[in-house]
Amino acid sequence: MSTGEKLLQALLIIAIFFAVIAIILAATSRLHSRVGEIIQSAAFVLPASLLIGVGLLYPAINSIYLSFKDRYSNHFVGFDNYKTIFTDADLLRVLANTAVWVVVTPIVATAIGLVYAVLVDHARFEKTAKALIFLPMAISLVGASLIWKFVYDDRIGILNATTDALGLGRHHWLINSPWNTFWLIIILIWVQAGFAMTVLSASIKAIPNDIVEAARLDGVGGWRMFRYITVPSIRPTIIVVLTTITITTLKAFDIVRQTTGGNYKTSVLSYEYYRQSFQSANWGLGSALAVLIFVLVLPVVIYNIRQMRQLEAR
Structure with a gap:
């Protein structure tokens, strides 16, 4: 056409x-x-x-x-597909990788966004600083993955050039397991930290000045201000950011697809669903993986909606 x-x-x-x-x-x-x-x-x-x-x-x-049928969707096999997910060694590795993504990405991305928002708050260069960390949000996950794939490249990657210049040698960043999973997680953290910073920064600016001034009069400042005033005041927003990034992480298909193709023990649930359904034509197991993703995302979505309603009610 x-x-x-x-x-x-x-x-x-x-x-x-x-x-x-x-x-x-x-x-x-x-x-x-x-x-x-x-x-x-x-x-x-x-x-x-x-x-x-x-x-x-x-x-x-x-x-x-x-999900209750066999490979070719001809016969019912009950819960066999779900049993395979939790007994097959390769799929157990996929579950472990997904768990690492879900634990590390939201916590680190939110922490970076929170610290950054606090550090640049009311600074003279605040707008420029925020724009710099928010820029990756304007890039699709596919584009971000391609950028970092060049960073991690064995021959021309800037990371290997840096380690080689420092006398640390060159490394196969995306091949060596299990560390390659963490190098992929960095890509999503790089993208999501800007989202966390933007939302948390808006919440920090919404803290009533009376509370901040009263704390300062009591001699609260620095770390104590952050711990006892800032974080408790924006706690609902932090939870919303954490849950939102968690949902995004469970769908981290693009990064794995563009960097390693699920090889070198880096596959996650969303990519494994694609591989089983469209590459191996195993519709039963692929559907079971899709249902598992839905089951994992559903409680997070419900909790996120409740937190957002509480924010609107305040």
């Missing part, structure tokens, strides 16, 4: 969208009663609900269904 055909197709889709909206508005514009308002609301909500059902609910239900 040529570029012109793609552009024409995009314009056609946009035209259809506006035509549907116009039809809904024309059909419901004269409905002024209570029942009419309900009909008008339903006219807008139902198409969106239908798309959510087709795009989200049906795939989720179908994945759960396929």
Whole structure:
């Protein structure tokens, strides 16, 4: 398909969208009663609900269904796929890698963002400093992975050039396990630290001046101000940032795909799902991995929503 055909197709889709909206508005514009308002609301909500059902609910239900079937989705095998996940040596390594990602990335990224936000708060160069750490957020995970892949490159990588100049020799950063997992985690920390800094900085600036001034009058400053005033005041925001980065970490497919391709014992759940489903055509095991990711993400999402509601209520 040529570029012109793609552009024409995009314009056609946009035209259809506006035509549907116009039809809904024309059909419901004269409905002024209570029942009419309900009909008008339903006219807008139902198409969106239908798309959510087709795009989200049906795939989720179908994945759960396929997770109980064999490799080719021909026969039911019960919980065999889930048993494989927790007994197969390679998949246990995948679970261990995922656990390391989930523990290290949110904590380190949030800590860096918090410390950075506190250090540059009210500084003369605050805007420039924040812009520098936020810049990686403007890069997709694929782009960030490609950048760091060159950094870690055995021959032309800047990291090996630095260690070689310091007399520490050259190293295969992305090959040697288990340290290669931590080198990949650095990529996501580099991207997410800017997000953590931005959100936490806004929360720090929202701390009432009365509290800060009262603490200073009592002789509180430096580390004690950070520990007893800043952190307790922004605790709900810290939790929201931690949970949000945790959800992102559980979906860290792009980084593994672009750097190691899941080789050298670096695979994680999201990449293993892709490998089993689309490379090995093992739809049963792939679906079970997808369901496991959903089960791990769901409680974090629920907790995150509760924390955000508490923030809005304050």
